[in-house]
Amino acid sequence: MDTLTQVATSFDRILVPTDFSDASRHALDYAKAIAKRYDSRLFLAHVTEPINTVTPPEAAWIDEESMEQRLEERLEQVGAALRSEGYWAEAFNVTGAVRSEVLAFINENKVDLIILGTHSRSGFDRFLLGSDAEAILRKVKCPVLLVGPSVTTNPRRAWNPRAILCASTLDPESAWIAAYAYQLARVNHADFTLLNIEDPHQPAADWIAFEHKFRESLPDAAYLNRMLRTLVTDCAPGKAIVDVAEERHADLIVMGAHPASARVTHFAAGTVPQVAAKATCPVMTLHK
Numbered sequence: 001m002d003t004l005t006q007v008a009t010s011f012d013r014i015l016v017p018t019d020f021s022d023a024s025r026h027a028l029d030y031a032k033a034i035a036k037r038y039d040s041r042l043f044l045a046h047v048t049e050p051i052n053t054v055t056p057p058e059a060a061w062i063d064e065e066s067m068e069q070r071l072e073e074r075l076e077q078v079g080a081a082l083r084s085e086g087y088w089a090e091a092f093n094v095t096g097a098v099r100s101e102v103l104a105f106i107n108e109n110k111v112d113l114i115i116l117g118t119h120s121r122s123g124f125d126r127f128l129l130g131s132d133a134e135a136i137l138r139k140v141k142c143p144v145l146l147v148g149p150s151v152t153t154n155p156r157r158a159w160n161p162r163a164i165l166c167a168s169t170l171d172p173e174s175a176w177i178a179a180y181a182y183q184l185a186r187v188n189h190a191d192f193t194l195l196n197i198e199d200p201h202q203p204a205a206d207w208i209a210f211e212h213k214f215r216e217s218l219p220d221a222a223y224l225n226r227m228l229r230t231l232v233t234d235c236a237p238g239k240a241i242v243d244v245a246e247e248r249h250a251d252l253i254v255m256g257a258h259p260a261s262a263r264v265t266h267f268a269a270g271t272v273p274q275v276a277a278k279a280t281c282p283v284m285t286l287h288k
Contacts, residue, residue, distance in 0.1 A: 009184045011113040015043045017102060020074065023117030026154070027147045028078075030282060031115045033155035034145075035087055042082060043109060044091040046075055047101045068093075099136065106140055115145045118276055144257075146276040146283045153281070161251035163191040167241045167275075170196045170205035172213040174256045177286050179217035181254035190251070195244055197237040238274030250281050257285040 016031045018024040028044070035042055048071065071093055079091035094101045106114065114136070136144065166181035168174060178194050185192035196205055245253050257272055276283045 009180070009187050010038045011040050012038065013043065013109060013111050014040045014113045014115060015045060015102075015106060015109070015111040016115050017045050017047065018078075019046065021117065021119065023119045023147070023149065025117070026151065027115045027117030027145075029154055030145065030147050030159070032082070032085075032087065033157065033159040034113070034115075036158035037160065040088075040113075042087050042089040043105075043111065044075065044078055044082070044089065045102070045105055046071065046091075046093045048093060048095045102136055103139060106142070111140075112142045113145060114140060114142060115147065118146055118148045118273075144285045146272075146285065148276040148279055148283065150278050150280050151282055161185075161188050161190045163193070163248055163250045164188075164252045164254060165193045165195055165241075165245050165248055165250040166254040167195045167197065167237075168210075168256070170207065170210045172206070172209045175210050175213035176217040177254065177256045178210075179214055180286060181284075182214075183218070184252075184254070191248075193244075193248055193250075195241065197240045236271075236274070238271045238278070241271075241275050242278045242280075245279055245281060252281055253279055253283045255283060255285050257287045 011034055014031050014035060016024070016028050018028070031040075031042055034040060048068070075091040075093055079089050082089035092105070094105065105111070116136075161184075164181055164185040166178050168178050182192050182194075184190075198204065241253065241255075244250075253275060255272055255275065272283065272285055
């Protein structure tokens with residue numbers, strides 16, 4: 001299967017899950033910048049977890065209908081503000097389990113990019129973070145853009161990344177991810193670096209097999225020869241990736257995320273949230 005043909009390097013329908021936090025607003029800033037670049041549709045979604053039917057006495061005073069109405073009004077205000085700025089935007093509130101409702105929304109609306117704001121400086125937490133983020137990250141077929149707490153840039157203009165770093169284990173089965181990142185760099189006229197974090201205690205990566213698969217994944221013969229970099233280090237992969245991204249002034253980091261049942265063709269579990277928590281630029285994840 002040519003995975004690259006199923007993942008677009010332009011984005012027409014962008015989903016921004018929100019809990020109205022600063023992290024969500026920062027993610028929305030990036031969504032607006034990308035929407036300016038591609039004339040995208042924006043879907044703002046809030047997922048309300050089902051109320052426990054066994055209500056504790058201290059919660060008896062809560063007016064669920066009134067809370068729902070205020071939430072709907074707040075969502076509509078955000079949607080109206082986006083439309084007043086010239087964006088095609090819709091806001092939705094859905095009730096149900098975060099994981100299942102978001103995944104259903106993605107499929108029904110043919111979303112081709114999800115943008116998530118993350119709260120924690122130590123990894124994923126809270127709404128659409130933790131286990132829910134992991135599930136979404138590893139099940140969706142479209143790219144997921146993580147805007148972490150260390151991302152200080154607040155884009156005001158159309159998204160225009162000038163330097164893209166792709167971190168890879170150099171497993172041939174994940175070469176299509178590097179090819180996708182390279183194509184994204186090409187269409188944005190951005191510098192591209194492919195980074196392999198090499199463990200000195202493990203066998204060296206098979207560059208020949210990886211490069212063969214990489215070339216096969218490209219839609220044409222275009223290929224930048226001087227783009228590969230190997231870093232041999234004893235430090236954690238997450239820290240190494242963040243350090244190189246800062247050194248290269250990267251505007252975007254692209255990484256593979258494990259599907260739930262995959263063998264290790266991507267970085268070990270926990271590396272993506274570590275990078276997202278510390279990187280000063282957004283992190284885009286993909287998987288088969």
